[in-house]
Amino acid sequence: MEPVVAADDVSKSYDGTRALDGVSLAVPGGEVFALIGPNGAGKTTLVRCLTGTATPDAGSVSLLGESPRESGRERLGLLPQSFDPPDRLTPRELVAYYAGLYEDARDPADALREVGVEPDTDTWYGDLSGGEQRRTAVACALVNDPDVLFVDEPTTGVDPAGRRDLWSVFEDLADAGTTIFLTTHYMAEAERLADTVGLLADGRLVAEGDPAGLVAEYGGESRVVVETDADPGAFAESEFAPRATENALVFEGVPATDIGGVVAAFESRGLAFGAVEWRDPDLEDVYLALADDASPADAGDAEVVR
Ligand SMILES: Nc1ncnc2c1ncn2[C@@H]1O[C@H](COP(=O)(O)OP(=O)(O)OP(=O)(O)O)[C@@H](O)[C@H]1O
Numbered sequence: 001m002e003p004v005v006a007a008d009d010v011s012k013s014y015d016g017t018r019a020l021d022g023v024s025l026a027v028p029g030g031e032v033f034a035l036i037g038p039n040g041a042g043k044t045t046l047v048r049c050l051t052g053t054a055t056p057d058a059g060s061v062s063l064l065g066e067s068p069r070e071s072g073r074e075r076l077g078l079l080p081q082s083f084d085p086p087d088r089l090t091p092r093e094l095v096a097y098y099a100g101l102y103e104d105a106r107d108p109a110d111a112l113r114e115v116g117v118e119p120d121t122d123t124w125y126g127d128l129s130g131g132e133q134r135r136t137a138v139a140c141a142l143v144n145d146p147d148v149l150f151v152d153e154p155t156t157g158v159d160p161a162g163r164r165d166l167w168s169v170f171e172d173l174a175d176a177g178t179t180i181f182l183t184t185h186y187m188a189e190a191e192r193l194a195d196t197v198g199l200l201a202d203g204r205l206v207a208e209g210d211p212a213g214l215v216a217e218y219g220g221e222s223r224v225v226v227e228t229d230a231d232p233g234a235f236a237e238s239e240f241a242p243r244a245t246e247n248a249l250v251f252e253g254v255p256a257t258d259i260g261g262v263v264a265a266f267e268s269r270g271l272a273f274g275a276v277e278w279r280d281p282d283l284e285d286v287y288l289a290l291a292d293d294a295s296p297a298d299a300g301d302a303e304v305v306r
Helices: 043-051 091-099 108-114 130-142 160-175 187-193 211-218 256-268 283-293
Strands: 005-014 017-027 032-036 058-063 076-079 148-152 179-183 196-201 204-209 223-227 248-252 276-279 303-305
Touching: 005 043, 017 043, 017 058, 017 196, 017 204, 032 043, 032 187, 043 058, 043 148, 043 179, 076 130, 091 108, 091 130, 108 130, 130 148, 130 160, 148 160, 160 179, 160 187, 179 187, 187 283, 196 211, 196 283, 204 211, 204 283, 211 283, 223 256, 256 276
Parallel strands: 032 179, 032 196, 076 148, 148 179, 204 303
Antiparallel strands: 005 017, 005 058, 196 204, 223 248, 223 276
């Protein structure tokens, strides 16, 4: 079956900055694709190419089987990363404005309720909290009941409970057959929602696959994470070779039964430490392993993990 969203060897530069460098992907109908990657990796540029608001310098894109500029706008929902509507509109007025652009739109109040915004509020958009603004923006993107929905960082600025509410909204849409293309900096969001995750780094898709497959391939082993300021060098003469993160040391490959050994190693060295956690690797570990060392020189074609 023809993919709903497709990119074939897409490249795009801005004034000498190569934002996309030979990206290919295909999203089948009804799937959720999550694009992750560091700031400046090219995610928004890819979304813009796929939705027809930017034109690739090379390669081709298709949306619902057509050039994005030609595919009917009533079938597409788009929440751009920066959405800056007039401040002096209530959420209902704003969503009604978007509904008015389509022949057959949903009831604005229903769309607002779905994303958790009170449709009868008199508060202007400009006075809503950042999270309420983002939810209202999501309501604008889905008011035309699109077949394919692009959401560029939809939950940035939304509090954890609100984020989970929006995840349920996206899950319900996906269950009803909507194809969703999501970009996010929240790995838990990608892990929960996506059928397929693509990791973009320096304009190249360096890995692609289902979340569990990516974790199995790149996430490494289970690990003990110890909150501490201690230097990993303190363990040079030990059986452990920890790696430092911002506020912790990570002891990879240590089974749960050996937590005591790690704790004893801290105590015998007189090193201060806080919380001790044993956990399996997750998508964040994949991201840290791949996004950090991807460079244009060493990023080959995306390795597909299924
Ligand atoms: N309109 C533009 N003019 C010039 N450079 C641009 C433009 N849009 C993007 N870029 C550059 O292209 C690169 C990719 O940017 P892009 O916004 O696509 O990344 P991103 O992955 O979405 O980043 P973020 O996670 O910070 O939103 C960056 O180096 C950015 O500065």
